[in-house]
Amino acid sequence: MKYNEIDFDTYFKNYPNADGFFGKYGGSYIPPELQAAMKEITDAYFTICKSSKFISELRKIRREFQGRPTPISYLERLSNRIGTGVQLYVKREDLNHTGAHKLNHCMGEALLAKYMGKRKVIAETGAGQHGVALATAAAYFGLECDIYMGSVDIKKQAPNVARMKILGANVIEVTEGLATLKEAVDAAFLAYSKEYKDAIYCIGSVVGPHPFPMMVRDFQSVVGIEAREQFLDMTGELPDAVVACVGGGSNAMGMFAGFLNDPVDIYGVEPLGRGPAMGDHAASLQYGEEGIMHGFNSIMLKDENGEPAPVYSVASGLDYPSSGPEHAFLHDLGRVKYDVIGDEETIDAFYTLSRLEGIIPAIESAHAVAYGIKLAKTMGKGSVLINLSGRGDKDMDYVIETYGIR
Protein backbone atom coordinates (compact mmCIF):
# COMPACT_ATOMS: atom_id res chain seq x y z
CA MET A 1 0.00 0.00 0.00
CA LYS A 2 1.42 3.38 -0.99
CA TYR A 3 1.07 6.52 1.05
CA ASN A 4 -0.72 8.19 -1.84
CA GLU A 5 -3.36 5.47 -1.91
CA ILE A 6 -4.45 6.40 1.59
CA ASP A 7 -7.11 9.05 1.80
CA PHE A 8 -6.07 11.02 4.85
CA ASP A 9 -9.40 12.89 4.81
CA THR A 10 -11.08 9.74 6.05
CA TYR A 11 -8.01 8.24 7.72
CA PHE A 12 -9.29 8.44 11.30
CA LYS A 13 -12.55 6.73 10.35
CA ASN A 14 -10.73 3.81 8.71
CA TYR A 15 -7.72 3.32 10.97
CA PRO A 16 -7.81 1.28 13.01
CA ASN A 17 -10.47 -1.05 11.59
CA ALA A 18 -13.07 -2.67 13.86
CA ASP A 19 -10.55 -5.28 15.01
CA GLY A 20 -7.96 -2.68 15.87
CA PHE A 21 -5.70 -3.07 12.83
CA PHE A 22 -3.69 -0.37 11.10
CA GLY A 23 -2.98 -2.36 7.96
CA LYS A 24 -1.35 -5.53 9.30
CA TYR A 25 -0.29 -3.93 12.59
CA GLY A 26 -2.19 -3.70 15.86
CA GLY A 27 -4.98 -6.11 16.74
CA SER A 28 -5.50 -7.79 20.06
CA TYR A 29 -3.36 -10.80 21.01
CA ILE A 30 -4.45 -11.47 24.56
CA PRO A 31 -5.35 -14.44 26.75
CA PRO A 32 -9.01 -15.49 26.58
CA GLU A 33 -9.71 -14.27 30.12
CA LEU A 34 -8.90 -10.70 29.08
CA GLN A 35 -10.98 -10.66 25.91
CA ALA A 36 -14.23 -9.75 27.67
CA ALA A 37 -12.43 -7.00 29.60
CA MET A 38 -10.98 -5.47 26.41
CA LYS A 39 -14.34 -5.65 24.69
CA GLU A 40 -15.90 -3.88 27.66
CA ILE A 41 -13.33 -1.07 27.35
CA THR A 42 -13.79 -0.87 23.56
CA ASP A 43 -17.58 -0.69 23.83
CA ALA A 44 -17.32 1.88 26.62
CA TYR A 45 -14.93 3.94 24.53
CA PHE A 46 -17.28 4.07 21.54
CA THR A 47 -20.34 4.89 23.63
CA ILE A 48 -19.15 6.86 26.67
CA CYS A 49 -16.17 8.72 25.20
CA LYS A 50 -18.13 9.80 22.12
CA SER A 51 -21.03 11.16 24.23
CA SER A 52 -21.40 14.92 24.46
CA LYS A 53 -21.45 14.69 28.29
CA PHE A 54 -18.03 12.98 28.39
CA ILE A 55 -16.55 15.29 25.77
CA SER A 56 -17.68 18.46 27.52
CA GLU A 57 -16.45 17.18 30.91
CA LEU A 58 -13.04 16.35 29.44
CA ARG A 59 -12.84 19.75 27.73
CA LYS A 60 -13.59 21.49 31.03
CA ILE A 61 -10.90 19.43 32.80
CA ARG A 62 -8.38 20.26 30.10
CA ARG A 63 -9.11 23.96 30.36
CA GLU A 64 -9.53 24.36 34.12
CA PHE A 65 -7.24 21.68 35.57
CA GLN A 66 -4.59 20.82 33.00
CA GLY A 67 -4.00 24.35 31.75
CA ARG A 68 -4.76 23.66 28.09
CA PRO A 69 -4.26 24.89 25.49
CA THR A 70 -0.51 24.76 26.01
CA PRO A 71 1.30 27.47 24.01
CA ILE A 72 3.70 27.27 21.11
CA SER A 73 6.97 29.14 21.68
CA TYR A 74 9.19 30.53 18.94
CA LEU A 75 12.85 29.67 19.62
CA GLU A 76 14.41 32.91 18.46
CA ARG A 77 17.91 32.56 19.91
CA LEU A 78 18.25 28.95 18.82
CA SER A 79 16.98 29.76 15.31
CA ASN A 80 19.48 32.61 15.08
CA ARG A 81 22.29 30.37 16.34
CA ILE A 82 21.56 27.78 13.64
CA GLY A 83 21.60 30.64 11.16
CA THR A 84 20.13 28.94 8.08
CA GLY A 85 17.01 31.09 8.17
CA VAL A 86 14.93 28.16 9.41
CA GLN A 87 12.63 29.08 12.28
CA LEU A 88 12.21 26.62 15.15
CA TYR A 89 9.12 26.39 17.34
CA VAL A 90 8.14 24.13 20.23
CA LYS A 91 4.71 22.96 21.34
CA ARG A 92 4.90 23.30 25.11
CA GLU A 93 3.59 20.04 26.54
CA ASP A 94 6.10 20.68 29.34
CA LEU A 95 3.57 23.28 30.52
CA ASN A 96 0.72 20.77 30.64
CA HIS A 97 -0.07 20.04 34.33
CA THR A 98 2.38 17.43 35.73
CA GLY A 99 4.95 18.49 33.14
CA ALA A 100 4.32 16.20 30.17
CA HIS A 101 1.80 15.18 27.54
CA LYS A 102 0.94 12.00 29.47
CA LEU A 103 -1.83 13.73 31.42
CA ASN A 104 -3.80 14.16 28.17
CA HIS A 105 -4.61 10.47 27.93
CA CYS A 106 -4.58 9.80 31.67
CA MET A 107 -7.42 12.25 32.37
CA GLY A 108 -9.35 10.64 29.50
CA GLU A 109 -8.67 7.08 30.68
CA ALA A 110 -9.44 7.86 34.33
CA LEU A 111 -12.62 9.74 33.40
CA LEU A 112 -13.64 6.65 31.42
CA ALA A 113 -12.87 4.48 34.49
CA LYS A 114 -15.16 6.70 36.54
CA TYR A 115 -17.98 6.46 34.01
CA MET A 116 -17.50 2.66 33.89
CA GLY A 117 -17.82 2.42 37.68
CA LYS A 118 -14.28 1.07 38.24
CA ARG A 119 -12.59 1.83 41.56
CA LYS A 120 -8.97 1.38 40.55
CA VAL A 121 -6.50 2.25 37.77
CA ILE A 122 -3.40 0.17 36.99
CA ALA A 123 -0.44 1.10 34.81
CA GLU A 124 3.26 0.78 34.14
CA THR A 125 5.68 3.66 33.93
CA GLY A 126 9.19 4.15 32.55
CA ALA A 127 10.31 7.73 33.12
CA GLY A 128 7.63 8.10 35.75
CA GLN A 129 5.74 10.74 33.77
CA HIS A 130 2.86 8.42 32.91
CA GLY A 131 2.81 7.19 36.51
CA VAL A 132 2.71 10.73 37.87
CA ALA A 133 0.01 11.69 35.38
CA LEU A 134 -2.12 8.67 36.25
CA ALA A 135 -1.58 9.16 39.99
CA THR A 136 -2.74 12.76 39.47
CA ALA A 137 -5.82 11.66 37.54
CA ALA A 138 -6.60 9.02 40.19
CA ALA A 139 -6.36 11.60 42.97
CA TYR A 140 -8.58 13.98 40.98
CA PHE A 141 -11.29 11.35 40.45
CA GLY A 142 -10.90 9.53 43.80
CA LEU A 143 -9.63 6.23 42.34
CA GLU A 144 -7.05 3.80 43.72
CA CYS A 145 -3.86 3.68 41.67
CA ASP A 146 -1.20 0.95 41.28
CA ILE A 147 1.89 1.85 39.26
CA TYR A 148 4.44 -0.80 38.22
CA MET A 149 7.98 0.48 37.69
CA GLY A 150 11.32 -1.23 37.06
CA SER A 151 13.90 -0.88 39.83
CA VAL A 152 16.41 0.71 37.41
CA ASP A 153 13.90 3.45 36.55
CA ILE A 154 12.91 3.88 40.20
CA LYS A 155 16.51 4.79 40.94
CA LYS A 156 16.91 7.02 37.87
CA GLN A 157 13.63 8.89 38.25
CA ALA A 158 13.50 9.35 42.02
CA PRO A 159 11.64 12.71 41.99
CA ASN A 160 8.78 11.17 40.03
CA VAL A 161 8.60 8.21 42.41
CA ALA A 162 8.22 10.69 45.27
CA ARG A 163 5.54 12.58 43.37
CA MET A 164 3.53 9.40 42.75
CA LYS A 165 3.71 8.49 46.42
CA ILE A 166 2.69 11.98 47.54
CA LEU A 167 -0.29 11.75 45.17
CA GLY A 168 -1.37 8.56 46.94
CA ALA A 169 -0.38 5.92 44.35
CA ASN A 170 1.16 2.54 45.22
CA VAL A 171 4.48 2.25 43.39
CA ILE A 172 5.22 -1.43 42.88
CA GLU A 173 8.86 -2.27 42.13
CA VAL A 174 9.58 -4.69 39.28
CA THR A 175 12.92 -6.50 39.56
CA GLU A 176 12.66 -9.05 36.73
CA GLY A 177 14.89 -8.95 33.63
CA LEU A 178 16.41 -5.55 32.86
CA ALA A 179 13.96 -4.03 35.37
CA THR A 180 12.91 -1.22 33.03
CA LEU A 181 9.83 -0.36 30.98
CA LYS A 182 9.15 -3.67 29.23
CA GLU A 183 9.22 -5.63 32.47
CA ALA A 184 6.98 -3.00 34.09
CA VAL A 185 4.41 -3.50 31.30
CA ASP A 186 4.59 -7.30 31.78
CA ALA A 187 3.94 -6.94 35.51
CA ALA A 188 1.13 -4.41 35.11
CA PHE A 189 -0.64 -6.62 32.56
CA LEU A 190 -0.37 -9.62 34.85
CA ALA A 191 -1.87 -7.64 37.73
CA TYR A 192 -4.66 -6.37 35.50
CA SER A 193 -5.55 -9.89 34.34
CA LYS A 194 -6.35 -10.68 37.99
CA GLU A 195 -8.20 -7.47 38.80
CA TYR A 196 -10.06 -6.47 35.66
CA LYS A 197 -13.49 -6.60 37.28
CA ASP A 198 -12.71 -3.68 39.58
CA ALA A 199 -9.91 -2.00 37.69
CA ILE A 200 -9.09 -0.53 34.32
CA TYR A 201 -5.65 -0.75 32.75
CA CYS A 202 -4.50 2.69 31.71
CA ILE A 203 -1.71 2.06 29.29
CA GLY A 204 0.97 4.74 28.99
CA SER A 205 1.30 5.01 25.24
CA VAL A 206 -0.20 4.10 21.86
CA VAL A 207 0.72 0.44 22.45
CA GLY A 208 -0.98 -2.68 23.79
CA PRO A 209 -4.03 -4.49 22.48
CA HIS A 210 -6.97 -2.77 20.80
CA PRO A 211 -8.51 -0.36 21.82
CA PHE A 212 -5.50 1.26 23.55
CA PRO A 213 -3.49 2.47 20.52
CA MET A 214 -6.61 4.15 19.14
CA MET A 215 -7.88 5.46 22.46
CA VAL A 216 -4.56 6.96 23.55
CA ARG A 217 -4.03 8.51 20.09
CA ASP A 218 -7.47 10.07 20.18
CA PHE A 219 -6.93 11.53 23.67
CA GLN A 220 -3.48 12.80 22.62
CA SER A 221 -4.69 14.29 19.33
CA VAL A 222 -5.56 17.44 21.27
CA VAL A 223 -1.83 18.27 20.96
CA GLY A 224 -1.77 18.23 17.16
CA ILE A 225 -5.18 19.82 16.73
CA GLU A 226 -4.24 22.71 19.02
CA ALA A 227 -0.77 23.04 17.48
CA ARG A 228 -2.07 23.27 13.92
CA GLU A 229 -4.50 26.04 14.78
CA GLN A 230 -1.98 27.92 16.92
CA PHE A 231 0.75 27.70 14.31
CA LEU A 232 -1.57 29.05 11.62
CA ASP A 233 -2.59 31.90 13.95
CA MET A 234 1.03 32.73 14.77
CA THR A 235 2.58 32.55 11.31
CA GLY A 236 -0.28 32.42 8.79
CA GLU A 237 1.19 29.16 7.45
CA LEU A 238 1.61 25.53 8.31
CA PRO A 239 5.05 24.41 9.51
CA ASP A 240 7.23 22.78 6.86
CA ALA A 241 8.18 20.00 9.22
CA VAL A 242 6.88 18.54 12.46
CA VAL A 243 9.13 16.51 14.78
CA ALA A 244 8.43 14.34 17.84
CA CYS A 245 10.29 11.67 19.79
CA VAL A 246 8.96 8.12 19.67
CA GLY A 247 9.07 5.67 22.53
CA GLY A 248 5.75 3.87 22.47
CA GLY A 249 4.73 6.86 20.41
CA SER A 250 1.90 8.71 22.20
CA ASN A 251 3.22 12.28 22.08
CA ALA A 252 4.22 11.74 18.45
CA MET A 253 0.85 10.29 17.41
CA GLY A 254 -0.93 13.13 19.19
CA MET A 255 1.13 15.70 17.31
CA PHE A 256 1.08 13.88 13.96
CA ALA A 257 -2.72 13.47 14.11
CA GLY A 258 -3.06 17.21 13.51
CA PHE A 259 -0.89 17.17 10.38
CA LEU A 260 -1.30 13.83 8.58
CA ASN A 261 -3.58 15.34 5.99
CA ASP A 262 -1.37 18.39 5.35
CA PRO A 263 1.59 18.99 3.04
CA VAL A 264 3.90 18.85 6.04
CA ASP A 265 6.96 16.59 6.43
CA ILE A 266 6.61 14.52 9.57
CA TYR A 267 9.54 13.04 11.50
CA GLY A 268 9.50 10.53 14.35
CA VAL A 269 12.74 10.31 16.34
CA GLU A 270 13.82 7.08 17.98
CA PRO A 271 16.64 6.68 20.55
CA LEU A 272 19.94 5.43 19.12
CA GLY A 273 21.36 5.32 22.65
CA ARG A 274 25.05 4.34 22.58
CA GLY A 275 24.97 3.18 18.95
CA PRO A 276 23.45 0.74 16.44
CA ALA A 277 24.60 -2.55 18.07
CA MET A 278 21.73 -4.61 19.46
CA GLY A 279 21.30 -3.84 23.15
CA ASP A 280 22.73 -0.33 22.84
CA HIS A 281 19.60 1.40 21.52
CA ALA A 282 15.80 1.21 21.40
CA ALA A 283 15.23 2.22 17.75
CA SER A 284 12.64 -0.43 16.95
CA LEU A 285 11.28 1.02 13.71
CA GLN A 286 14.81 1.55 12.43
CA TYR A 287 16.26 -1.87 13.23
CA GLY A 288 13.31 -4.08 14.17
CA GLU A 289 11.11 -6.64 12.46
CA GLU A 290 7.47 -7.58 12.64
CA GLY A 291 6.44 -9.30 15.85
CA ILE A 292 3.86 -9.57 18.61
CA MET A 293 4.45 -8.25 22.10
CA HIS A 294 2.23 -6.95 24.91
CA GLY A 295 -0.89 -7.89 22.97
CA PHE A 296 -0.22 -6.13 19.64
CA ASN A 297 1.53 -6.75 16.33
CA SER A 298 4.09 -4.13 15.35
CA ILE A 299 7.75 -3.73 14.49
CA MET A 300 9.97 -4.77 17.36
CA LEU A 301 13.54 -5.50 18.34
CA LYS A 302 14.01 -9.23 18.82
CA ASP A 303 16.79 -11.31 20.32
CA GLU A 304 18.08 -14.53 18.73
CA ASN A 305 15.12 -16.45 20.20
CA GLY A 306 12.56 -14.07 18.72
CA GLU A 307 11.81 -12.59 22.16
CA PRO A 308 11.83 -8.81 22.81
CA ALA A 309 15.49 -7.77 22.83
CA PRO A 310 17.17 -5.90 25.68
CA VAL A 311 17.10 -2.19 24.88
CA TYR A 312 18.84 0.89 26.16
CA SER A 313 18.39 4.65 25.99
CA VAL A 314 19.51 7.53 28.19
CA ALA A 315 15.78 8.36 28.27
CA SER A 316 13.79 6.00 30.50
CA GLY A 317 10.62 6.88 28.63
CA LEU A 318 12.04 5.74 25.28
CA ASP A 319 13.68 2.41 26.11
CA TYR A 320 10.92 0.16 24.82
CA PRO A 321 11.60 -2.62 22.27
CA SER A 322 8.63 -1.78 20.05
CA SER A 323 6.50 1.17 18.96
CA GLY A 324 2.79 1.64 18.56
CA PRO A 325 1.22 -0.21 15.61
CA GLU A 326 0.12 3.01 13.96
CA HIS A 327 3.74 4.13 13.78
CA ALA A 328 4.66 0.84 12.09
CA PHE A 329 1.85 1.48 9.61
CA LEU A 330 2.85 5.10 8.90
CA HIS A 331 6.46 3.93 8.59
CA ASP A 332 5.57 1.34 5.93
CA LEU A 333 3.38 3.86 4.12
CA GLY A 334 6.24 6.34 4.06
CA ARG A 335 3.97 9.08 5.42
CA VAL A 336 6.24 9.61 8.44
CA LYS A 337 10.01 9.43 8.25
CA TYR A 338 11.51 7.71 11.28
CA ASP A 339 15.09 8.49 12.16
CA VAL A 340 17.39 8.23 15.16
CA ILE A 341 19.30 10.42 17.62
CA GLY A 342 21.86 9.09 20.11
CA ASP A 343 22.55 9.93 23.74
CA GLU A 344 25.36 12.42 23.12
CA GLU A 345 23.43 14.62 20.69
CA THR A 346 20.47 14.43 23.08
CA ILE A 347 22.46 15.71 26.04
CA ASP A 348 23.88 18.50 23.87
CA ALA A 349 20.33 19.50 22.90
CA PHE A 350 19.25 19.29 26.56
CA TYR A 351 21.86 21.92 27.45
CA THR A 352 21.38 23.97 24.27
CA LEU A 353 17.65 24.45 24.83
CA SER A 354 18.22 25.20 28.51
CA ARG A 355 20.97 27.78 27.87
CA LEU A 356 19.55 29.51 24.79
CA GLU A 357 15.84 29.45 25.51
CA GLY A 358 15.38 28.98 29.28
CA ILE A 359 13.54 25.70 28.80
CA ILE A 360 14.92 22.53 30.42
CA PRO A 361 13.49 19.69 28.33
CA ALA A 362 12.81 16.10 29.39
CA ILE A 363 15.59 13.86 28.02
CA GLU A 364 12.92 12.14 25.89
CA SER A 365 11.92 15.47 24.34
CA ALA A 366 15.58 16.47 23.92
CA HIS A 367 15.81 13.72 21.27
CA ALA A 368 13.23 15.64 19.21
CA VAL A 369 15.00 18.94 19.86
CA ALA A 370 18.32 17.46 18.69
CA TYR A 371 16.68 16.17 15.54
CA GLY A 372 14.91 19.48 14.91
CA ILE A 373 18.28 21.27 15.14
CA LYS A 374 19.90 18.77 12.76
CA LEU A 375 17.02 19.09 10.31
CA ALA A 376 17.08 22.89 10.42
CA LYS A 377 20.77 22.81 9.47
CA THR A 378 19.93 20.93 6.27
CA MET A 379 16.95 23.10 5.27
CA GLY A 380 17.51 26.35 3.41
CA LYS A 381 14.46 28.07 4.86
CA GLY A 382 11.10 27.32 6.41
CA SER A 383 9.91 26.28 9.83
CA VAL A 384 10.15 23.28 12.11
CA LEU A 385 7.65 22.60 14.88
CA ILE A 386 8.99 20.29 17.61
CA ASN A 387 6.78 18.63 20.17
CA LEU A 388 8.36 19.39 23.52
CA SER A 389 6.68 16.44 25.22
CA GLY A 390 7.84 17.21 28.75
CA ARG A 391 10.01 19.18 31.12
CA GLY A 392 13.35 18.03 32.40
CA ASP A 393 13.13 18.53 36.17
CA LYS A 394 12.97 14.75 36.62
CA ASP A 395 16.24 14.38 34.70
CA MET A 396 18.40 17.09 36.22
CA ASP A 397 20.11 15.00 38.93
CA TYR A 398 20.77 12.16 36.49
CA VAL A 399 22.22 14.45 33.81
CA ILE A 400 24.48 16.28 36.24
CA GLU A 401 25.70 13.03 37.87
CA THR A 402 26.28 11.25 34.55
CA TYR A 403 27.39 14.01 32.19
CA GLY A 404 28.32 16.91 34.50
CA ILE A 405 27.52 20.55 33.83
CA ARG A 406 28.46 21.44 30.23
Ligand SMILES: Cc1ncc(COP(=O)(O)O)c(C=O)c1O
Ligand atom coordinates in the same frame (compact mmCIF):
# COMPACT_ATOMS: atom_id res chain seq x y z
C1 LIG B 1 8.39 13.58 28.47
C2 LIG B 1 8.20 12.31 27.75
N1 LIG B 1 8.23 12.33 26.39
C3 LIG B 1 8.08 11.20 25.67
C4 LIG B 1 7.90 9.98 26.28
C5 LIG B 1 7.78 8.75 25.44
O1 LIG B 1 6.49 8.25 25.39
P1 LIG B 1 5.65 8.34 24.07
O2 LIG B 1 6.51 7.84 22.96
O3 LIG B 1 4.49 7.47 24.34
O4 LIG B 1 5.27 9.77 23.86
C6 LIG B 1 7.86 9.90 27.69
C7 LIG B 1 7.65 8.63 28.37
O5 LIG B 1 7.71 8.51 29.56
C8 LIG B 1 8.02 11.11 28.43
O6 LIG B 1 8.00 11.10 29.76
